[in-house]
Amino acid sequence: MAKHDPNLNLKFAALSDETRRAVVSRLARGPASVSELASAHAMALPSFMGHLSKLEAAGLIETTKKGRVRYCRLSADGIAPVTHWLAEQQALWTSRMDQFDAYVAKIVKERTDET
Amino acid sequence: MAKHDPNLNLKFAALSDETRRAVVSRLARGPASVSELASAHAMALPSFMGHLSKLEAAGLIETTKKGRVRYCRLSADGIAPVTHWLAEQQALWTSRMDQFDAYVAKIVKERTDET
DNA sequence: TAGATAGTTAGGCAAATGGCTAAGCATGAT
DNA sequence: ATCATGCTTAGCCATTTGCCTAACTATCTA
Secondary structure (H helix, E strand, O other), X not given: OOOOOHHHHHHHHHOOOHHHHHHHHHHHOOOEEHHHHHOOOXXXXXXXXXHHHHHHHOOOEEEEEEOOEEEXXXXXXXXXXXXXXXXXXXXXXXXXXXXXXHHHHHHHHHHHHHO | OOOOOHHHHHHHHHOOOHHHHHHHHHHHOOOEEHHHXXXXXXXXXXXXXXXXXXXXXXXXXXXXXXXXXXEEEXXXXXXXXXXXXXXXXXXXXXXXXXXXHHHHHHHHHHHHHHO
């Protein structure tokens, strides 16, 4: 993955709203139709549809139309780049703490050998 | 953690920009001064400072002033709520896949017993 | 065919965002 | 005291965001 993946912008931005995160959580439990998803949110349908559009543009969900009903489901691996990026930072951070721990252990040993 | 944590909005929003993610990655390797951080980004200093403000408001970094230099470092556990929320969704999704796997295994067994 | 349901499109509004320049303040160096 | 460095504040601009209502289209039901 490129160091600066513009899609990461979209994914984090898509998740920066509690309504959209609620949709992701709901879909983590299984697919649902737009009406079903919308019924849990007190907002106008076009506004809610706007949220779904952002999630889809970010690659986090997929939608399909069957007759007059649009079904939504999480995209397989849609969230993976987000999780990967966070794991990278965690690894960098942990590596630093490991170095710090090693440094402290070294200092302690030096003090112990002095006595 | 509340189901809808407004701070999660701020954290995801703070990470929805590649400049701010670059800052987080840099700080994962150790603290740095504002000038040091800014030197890696082609933008006016006040604009860059705006990014640091958003990261700080989101609780992802902490800054301290020593003389005329402002130092930045990652907040311990600042990113934890983001990681936790993602882990929750992963668990929900995985739980669904487990149910699906169990269902498939049951179907396969039924077909096998028929022969 | 008419009515109901599910979603889509268009336009609007206030607030937020991400950048800029200019000017200024605080601190350190000479 | 003056100059340099590091940051801070203020105001501006274009774009995006998150919501709204109104009107419309597509599909299903009776």
